[in-house]
Amino acid sequence: MKRIYSCNIAAAFATAFVLASCAGAEPTAGNVSQPVAQPAPTPTPAPTPAIAWTAADALAKEYATQKKVPGIVLAVSAEGQPTRFLSEGRIAIDANAAAAGPDTLWRVYSMTKPITGIAAMILVEEGKLKLDQPISDFFPGYKTMTVAVDPSKDLTARPAAREITVRHLLTHTAGLGYSINLTGPLLAEYERLGLLPFAANRQIEAEAVKVRPKTLREFAERAATVPLIADPGTRWSYSMSTDVLAAVVEAAAGIGFEQFVSTRLFQPLGMTSSYWRVPASEVGRFVDNYMWAGDNLAPLDPAAQSAYLDAPSFPYGGAGLVMSARDYDRFLAMLQNYGELDGRRILRRETAELAMSNLLPTGVTYGGVSGSTGGQALPQSGYGAAGSVTLADIPGGPGAGTYGWGGAAGTIAWVDPKNRVRATGMVNYFPAEKYPLREDMIKAVYSDRATR
Structure with a gap:
């Protein structure tokens, strides 16, 4: 709107200058004063009615x-x-x-x-991350992930079919779990390793800080030691993947x-x-x-x-x-x-x-x-x-x-x-x-x- 407004002002000044010049010029042979064409007025758009909400x-x-x-x-x-x-x-x-x-x-x-997702996309734009880049580029422990065979029973695991990528972390398709929705032995392992990236109140925090990692890097490295619940890229499952993504952002950004x-x-x-x-x-x-x-x-x-x-x-x-x-x-x-x-x-x-x-x-x-x-x-x-x-x-x-x-x-x-x-x-x-x-x-x- 500001640009349109300033352009209209400039056009008006230009038109006024031409008219003034023509009005003050002495007519000579071959220089007959002619009417100056006026620009068509720019219609003012009707204001959008205010929303009452x-x-x-x-x-x-x-x-x-x-x-x-x-x-x-x-x-x-x-x-x-x-x-x-x-x-x-x-x-x-x-x-x-x-x-x-x-x-x-x-x-x-x-x-x-x-x-956190948009923070990662800033780095994607800058070429410091790629959507389908393996996160093992930043944390080598993710190079050889495993998948739990029956997490409700025990932590027996098989090799994962592929590596976790940035896209998987962004979309909750990495195969990671979340303490809020896991059960059984896998939940117990998350709790043992302190993979609890949230705060509820001081009473709960007093226990969580005893086992929780002290840095994002340590958190990401511990998460790489736990079996996944599914092969990366095969299933949407709400998870702590955005917390691991924060560690990847930190590593890629260098701050x-x-x-x-x-x-x-x-x-x-x-x-x-x-x-x-x-x-x-x-x-x-x-x-x-x-x-x-x-x-x-x-x-x-x-x-x-x-x-x-x-x-x-x-x-x-x-x-x-x-x-x-x-x-x-x-x-x-x-x-x-x-x-x-x-x-x-x-x-x-x-x-x-x-x-x-x-x-x-x-x-x-x-x-x-x-x-x-x-x-x-x-x-x-x-x-x-x-x-x-x-x-x-x-x-x-x-x-x-x-x-x-x-x-x-x-x-x-x-x-x-x-x-x-x-x-x-x-x-x-x-x-x-x-x-x-x-x-x-x-x-x-x-x-x-x-x-x-």
Whole structure:
């Protein structure tokens, strides 16, 4: 708009100069003053009607007034209009707690994964990583992986059919497991090795830190010693692959993962409220996390004593961030603009499009996972750079290419570049599937867009 506006100004000055010159010239033989053709006026496009966001606002109010949550913040935007922040309730059940707002801090858990995925795509663009590059290039222990024959019985294993690649880590097709969904001997081995890349509260952390690796490199190296649950590239299975990917990013970039994310994403995007460790000075805007026990909320991780006030064993690329709705919206806005925000380019357009496309290996499908991970699948979904991807337009809903993910404590976010829509929902309670916030938000957001 600025460029069009400046061009119109320049044209107007040029026309005025020609008219003034002609008016002041002395007519001579062969120099008969002729009318100067006027340029056709450029029509001014009608402004896009503002979206009232009445359905989204009503949704936020419903969740708070019906005490589904102590507090909630929704960040919504469509048609290039400024983000609307719809905030209700408080950061804790205490009546004197601060009101929730755009800069309130939330545990986003697995909404960390798309950020790690996009960090990896920056390196893919720079040629420091390739999608189908074996990760044994960085961690030789992955050269000869094995696959458990019957993980419910024991750890007997056979050689893996192929190596794990960057693509496999991005798409949860590496064959790695996750302590949240493993059982039996394989779960016991993950726990023995401290392959527990997340924080719940200080009580649980006190035990986890005794066995957990102290660095990303050590974490990745230990993960290479455990049998896989399937051959790489053959099956979608939710896993700690994004945490291993963080170690690969660190190795490929040559600097710490936390530093890489900060300097290549957070700082250029103006994301000033995104933390692996919440500073003590910011605890006043940090929400309490709760556990639903029947119809009662019980504190699980109170902000004042939160595990997130302590330094993590290492930055968990799959579930480690605490963020504000404003910050996550800026991350999505960059993706909605295909890699650019406020004049700062993070990714080339083609790289952003690739990240938000279906990157699953041939023959592998994604059918979704439980709400406790934020990964409920929309119809015809695939998987991109550490987030789900909608493969076809949904009538009255997200368009093809919609990309996003959720978190274990109920958070959800997506960006729909085709329809110029993005949305973030922030709450903090376990289990996430207690209420269908993702479905409720999709319905409200696209209803508001349709009725503007």
